[in-house]
Each structure stands twice: as C-alpha cells, then as structure tokens.
Amino acid sequence: xxxxxxxxxxxxxxxxxxxxxxxxxxxxxxxxxxxxxxxxxxxxxxxxxxxxxxxxxxxxxxxxxxxxxxxxxxxxxxxxxxxxxxxxxxxxxxxxxxxxxxxxxxxxxxxxxxxxxxxxxxxxxxxxxxxxxxxxxxxxxxxxxxxxxxxxxxxxxxxxxxxxxxxxxxxxxxxxxxxxxxxxxxxxxxxxxxxxxxxxxxxxxxxxxxxxxxxxxxxxxxxxxxxxxxxxxxxxxxxxxxxxxxxxxxxxxxxxxxxxxxxxxxxxxxxxxxxxxxxxxxxxxxxxxxxxxxxxxxxxxxxxxxxxxxxxxxxxxxxxxxxxxxxxxxxxxxxxxxxxxxxxxx
Amino acid sequence: xxxxxxxxxxxxxxxxxxxxxxxxxxxxxxxxxxxxxxxxxxxxxxxxxxxxxxxxxxxxxxxxxxxxxxxxxxxxxxxxxxxxxxxxxxxxxxxxxxxxxxxxxxxxxxxxxxxxxxxxxxxxxxxxxxxxxxxxxxxxxxxxxxxxxxxxxxxxxxxxxxxxxxxxxxxxxxxxxxxxxxxxxxxxxxxxxxxxxxxxxxxxxxxxxxxxxxxxxxxxxxxxxxxxxxxxxxxxxxxxxxxxxxxxxxxxxxxxxxxxxxxxxxxxxxxxxxxxxxxxxxxxxxxxxxxxxx
Numbered sequence: 001x002x003x004x005x006x007x008x009x010x011x012x013x014x015x016x017x018x019x020x021x022x023x024x025x026x027x028x029x030x031x032x033x034x035x036x037x038x039x040x041x042x043x044x045x046x047x048x049x050x051x052x053x054x055x056x057x058x059x060x061x062x063x064x065x066x067x068x069x070x071x072x073x074x075x076x077x078x079x080x081x082x083x084x085x086x087x088x089x090x091x092x093x094x095x096x097x098x099x100x101x102x103x104x105x106x107x108x109x110x111x112x113x114x115x116x117x118x119x120x121x122x123x124x125x126x127x128x129x130x131x132x133x134x135x136x137x138x139x140x141x142x143x144x145x146x147x148x149x150x151x152x153x154x155x156x157x158x159x160x161x162x163x164x165x166x167x168x169x170x171x172x173x174x175x176x177x178x179x180x181x182x183x184x185x186x187x188x189x190x191x192x193x194x195x196x197x198x199x200x201x202x203x204x205x206x207x208x209x210x211x212x213x214x215x216x217x218x219x220x221x222x223x224x225x226x227x228x229x230x231x232x233x234x235x236x237x238x239x240x241x242x243x244x245x246x247x248x249x250x251x252x253x254x255x256x257x258x259x260x261x262x263x264x265x266x267x268x269x270x271x272x273x274x275x276x277x278x279x280x281x282x283x284x285x286x287x288x289x290x291x292x293x294x295x296x297x298x299x300x301x302x303x304x305x306x307x308x309x310x311x312x313x314x315x316x317x318x319x320x321x322x323x324x325x326x327x328x329x330x331x332x333x334x335x336x337x338x339x340x341x342x343x344x345x346x
Numbered sequence: 347x348x349x350x351x352x353x354x355x356x357x358x359x360x361x362x363x364x365x366x367x368x369x370x371x372x373x374x375x376x377x378x379x380x381x382x383x384x385x386x387x388x389x390x391x392x393x394x395x396x397x398x399x400x401x402x403x404x405x406x407x408x409x410x411x412x413x414x415x416x417x418x419x420x421x422x423x424x425x426x427x428x429x430x431x432x433x434x435x436x437x438x439x440x441x442x443x444x445x446x447x448x449x450x451x452x453x454x455x456x457x458x459x460x461x462x463x464x465x466x467x468x469x470x471x472x473x474x475x476x477x478x479x480x481x482x483x484x485x486x487x488x489x490x491x492x493x494x495x496x497x498x499x500x501x502x503x504x505x506x507x508x509x510x511x512x513x514x515x516x517x518x519x520x521x522x523x524x525x526x527x528x529x530x531x532x533x534x535x536x537x538x539x540x541x542x543x544x545x546x547x548x549x550x551x552x553x554x555x556x557x558x559x560x561x562x563x564x565x566x567x568x569x570x571x572x573x574x575x576x577x578x579x580x581x582x583x584x585x586x587x588x589x590x591x592x593x594x595x596x597x598x599x600x601x602x603x604x605x606x607x608x609x610x611x612x613x614x615x616x617x618x619x620x621x622x623x624x625x626x627x628x629x630x631x632x633x634x635x636x637x638x639x640x
Contacts, residue, residue, distance in 0.1 A: 117624045128571050132617035139614040263442050307456035314449025321443045322431045
C-alpha cells in the first residue's frame with residue numbers, strides 16, 4: 001500500500017507521469033477523445049471544437065501570465081492577427097499545414113512587438129500596454145479594408161491539404177484535437193527545459209532571476225513570442241471553424257474570458273488551462289441549453305441570456321478568486337492525492 | 347484656426363470629465379494599490395440609477411443626491427465583500443476580480459435596463475452660447491464648471507479635512523498610518539465610495555452630453571487608463587492635467603486625422619499615446635519614480 005510520493009532520482013522527479021497508472025489513464029482518455037467525434041452530434045462537435053480552441057488559447061495565455069507572470073489583456077488582438085492571417089493566406093489557396101504555423105508566427109511577432117514595453121514595465125503597467133495593443137489592433141483591423149474586409153469581415157475557405165478539404169465539424173475536430181494535444185504536449189515539456197525554468201524564475205522574482213544569470217528581457221520577449229504563437233494558432237483554427245471573421249469575433253471580452261479561464265483553471269498549470277477552458281465553455285453551453293429549455297415557461301429569458309451569461313462569468317471569477325484562488329487544478333490535485341494515498345494519507 | 351480652437355475647447359470640456367474619472371481611479375490606486383477596471387461600470391450604473399430615479403418625477407437635484415448616496419453605499423459594500431478578501435493577493439488576482447466585478451455590474455445593468463439607448467433628462471440645456479469667437483453648448487460650459495467645482499472640493503478635502511489627510515497618510519505608508527491610529531480598512535472603504543461617487547457624477551455628465559445612456563458609456567471608463575498613465579498613476583494633480591491633455595489630444599486627432607483614416611481615430615489615439623508614454627516615461631509626467639533595491 002502506498003503512503004506517499006518518494007522520488008529517489010532526478011529522473012523520476014522530472015518525469016511527466018508520476019505513476020504508470022497516470023500514463024494508462026491518459027492513453028485511455030485520448031482514445032475516448034478521438035472516438036467521440038465519430039458519434040457526436042453536430043451541436044456537440046461544435047462545442048468540442050470551440051473548447052479545444054479555447055484550451056490552446058488559454059494555454060498560450062497561461063505561459064505568459066501564469067508561468068512568466070506578465071499580465072496580458074491583448075489576447076483577443078493576437079487571436080485576431082492569427083485569424084486574419086489565416087483568412088488572407090487560405091484565400092490564396094495555401095494548405096492548412098502552412099497557413100496555421102504562419103498565422104502563429106505572425107501573431108508571435110506582433111506579440112513580441114507589444115512585449116517590448118515589458119522590459120521596463122511590470123504588473124499593472126503591462127496590463128495597460130497590452131490593453132492598448134488590443135485597441136490599436138482593433139483599429140487596424142476595422143480600417144485596413146483591403147486585407148481584413150473592414151467591419152463587414154471576410155470569409156475563410158475550408159482547410160485543405162493536397163486536394164482534401166475538411167468540410168464538416170467532424171472533419172475539423174480531427175484537425176483541431178491533434179493540434180490542441182500537440183500544443184499541450186509542447187507546453188508540458190517546455191517547463192522541463194532551461195527556457196521554461198527561466199520563465200518561472202522571472203515570475204517568482206525577476207531581480208533574483210537576473211542575478212542568477214537569466215537574461216530577463218530576452219526570456220520575457222521569448223515568453224511573449226511563444227504565448228502569442230499559441231494564441232495565433234487558436235485564432236487561425238477559430239477562423240477555419242467560424243468560416244466568416246469580422247472584428248466582432250474578437251472583442252475585449254474575449255481576452256477577459258481567457259484570463260477568466262486560467263484563473264478558474266489555475267495559474268501556472270497546464271492541467272489548469274485545460275480544465276478552466278473546458279469548464280467555462282461548457283458552463284456557457286449549459287446556460288444556453290437551460291435558458292432554451294425554460295424559455296417555453298418564461299419567454300423573457302431569451303433576452304436575458306446575454307446578461308445572464310456575463311453575470312455568471314463574472315460571478316464565477318469573483319467566487320473562484322475569493323474561495324479557490326489556485327483554481328480547479330489545485331482542487332483536482334487535492335482530490336487525487338486523497339485517493340492515491342487512501343487510506344494512509346497523513 | 348477657429349476649427350483648431352473649437353476642437354481644443356471641446357477637448358477641454360470632455361477632458362475635464364476624464365480628469366474627474368481619473369481622480370476616482372487614482373484615489374483607489376493610491377490608498378490600496380488596486381487598479382479598478384470596473385470604473386466604467388460604476389459610471390454606467392451611476393447614469394442608469396440617475397435615470398431611474400429621475401424618471402419617477404424626482405427633481406433633478408434630489409435625483410443627483412440620491413444617485414450619489416447609492417454610489418457611495420455601492421462602493422463601500424463592494425470593497426467590504428469583494429476586495430477585502432483579496433488584500434495581499436498577487437496583482438493578477440486583484441485585476442481579475444475587478445474585471446469579474448465589471449462583468450457582473452454590466453450584466454445587472456443589461457438585465458434591468460436592456461441594451462437600447464435611453465435618453466437622460468436634460469440637466470443642462472444644450473443651446474449654444476458665444477464664448478468670444480467660439481460657440482459652445484451651454485451644457486458643456488456648465489459641465490466644465492461643475493467638474494471644476496468638484497475638483498476644487500476634492501483637492502481641499504485631501505489638503506484640509508481629517509479623513510482626507512488620513513487617506514494621504516495611508517497612501518504614503520500603510521504601516522505608519524496604522525500605528526498613528528488610522529483605520530486603514532475604513533480608508534479603503536472611503537476611497538471606493540468616493541471613486542464610485544465621482545464616477546456616477548462623470549456618468550451623468552457624459553450621458554447628458556451624448557444625449558443618452560447605453561452600454562457603450564462603460565468603454566469611456568477604460569479611457570481613464572491613458573489619462574492616469576500620462577499623469578502618473580499616483581498623482582492627483584497628474585490625473586487632472588492628464589485628463590485635459592487626453593481630452594484635447596483625442597479631439598484634435600479625431601478632427602484632423604478622421605478624414606484620413608475614415609473615422610475612429612478618436613477612440614484609438616489615447617491608447618497610442620499610452621503606449622508611447624509607457625515606452626518613454628513609464629511613471630508618467632507627475633508620478634513617483636520607483637527605484638528597486640534588493
């Protein structure tokens with residue numbers, strides 16, 4: 001019977017899977033995840049796709065905010081950059097294997113430009129710089145008609161590769177899910193490397209990090225780059241999924257939603273990004289279903305859906321911050337450790 | 347030249363309201379170190395409460411006073427229930443809680459009043475009068491005067507009134523203030539209620555100027571950020587100067603650049619200024635430069 005975690009070598013301590021059982025559970029989960037789209041209805045496939053996209057975006061934001069400690073309100077802007085790059089390239093007939101990475105890289109470059117002020121700014125000030133980035137990108141997107149289609153927006157063709165087109169939510173799921181898993185896997189491994197540890201050092205204390213030989217500015221910029229790459233890819237997938245994108249797809253509230261996801265899930269945790277993004281996406285859907293079901297008895301409810309969604313979102317964040325500041329990931333860890341060591345936990 | 351002066355004049359009037367809002371923002375930041383992203387919603391809620399009370403045929407002045415009383419209580423309650431549990435938590439938590447709060451408040455406003463634009467009762471007539479060579483709406487002038495009076499009252503409050511001095515002491519050092527017998531908690535509550543009241547005043551004035559209230563009023567709350575960055579986050583004088591500067595800047599850039607870009611410059615210009623100032627002088631023109639030592 002186990003009574004605790006006893007790591008006897010660095011190898012074991014660094015391992016991704018703490019136990020062999022964790023590996024089996026994850027494998028089983030992935031198998032179920034890939035079988036699911038074959039049977040899902042089109043509505044739930046849509047939810048699944050959006051949740052997976054949200055997971056990528058939340059993971060990107062978590063790299064910057066949760067792991068490196070740089071607060072960003074510019075996520076919607078970087079998503080927009082990824083999405084519009086996708087629209088522009090895809091309309092010129094390029095396959096998605098080229099379009100998606102290029103969209104990510106474009107967003108990463110933009111992210112690094114707006115990350116430059118982070119050399120001198122911290123915390124509160126950086127939040128404002130990225131907020132400004134949001135409004136500037138929004139202005140550019142609405143006014144650069146020849147590329148973005150302005151307020152009316154622009155359409156995006158189905159993703160294609162060598163003549164195959166992914167023309168349904170089901171087919172898209174088999175593009176979006178692997179992309180999501182790939183990005184999560186990369187993030188999980190990133191924080192086992194020098195670079196990832198430098199990020200965490202900067203978050204914990206930037207001056208100490210500098211004293212210990214971490215080039216703070218370089219790694220901050222790199223963190224902005226990696227994070228914006230994730231967000232750009234999420235934007236690219238969103239463009240493929242939404243088919244038509246306009247500035248309305250990327251409001252400031254999208255950036256706030258994503259911050260909410262990592263708060264609810266847990267800052268500085270890969271698992272937290274997943275849990276938070278899925279939790280908030282599913283919560284919104286449940287709310288939609290509930291108002292839909294009750295609208296027969298209370299017709300006024302349909303108009304109340306938007307404020308209700310907003311209020312539930314805000315309330316969730318406030319309650320989590322007050323009662324569970326470490327998010328769902330911490331709660332999950334508590335439950336898991338309880339059962340893992342049952343009945344000899346002490 | 348006339349066009350230029352007209353833009354500057356309008357900018358000063360709108361800017362004076364920004365100053366007022368920025369003051370509310372700076373008061374909270376100075377006393378408790380919290381950036382209040384829900385300021386725009388305070389403004390919105392203030393304007394709607396004023397609308398609701400005055401639609402019950404209350405006289406304007408009574409409606410205004412009731413709105414202020416409501417805002418003051420709202421500020422105290424929010425500080426006690428939402429912000430106090432987060433004292434000492436990391437910045438991101440505090441920023442997020444004000445963002446969450448702003449969602450809840452906006453939801454309440456939308457749920458009760460919907461999203462249509464509602465006309466406000468006219469506090470001032472908008473008939474133009476001649477100011478030298480320039481015509482200016484009477485309401486603008488009154489609004490500028492009202493803001494000036496409020497700013498003078500607040501400045502005097504900080505300089506001479508006991509609670510005002512206590513607030514400045516708290517801003518300087520919470521520990522010293524505590525040891526001098528100042529209740530820092532009460533100061534936090536006071537700063538939130540003052541911020542809510544000035545925001546409500548700003549909301550009513552801006553609502554009157556634009557001829558009605560709707561959700562877009564809350565966006566103006568975010569314009570406070572460039573203002574406080576120009577002035578320096580912790581400077582009351584800076585907030586006033588910054589408000590006027592940003593007001594003039596957005597009107598000038600809107601007036602001259604809108605034909606070039608096809609509109610919308612007014613909304614983005616303050617944020618471009620924000621980025622530039624952050625790169626050149628991150629602590630604003632009047633803020634305290636913080637030197638870090640290990």
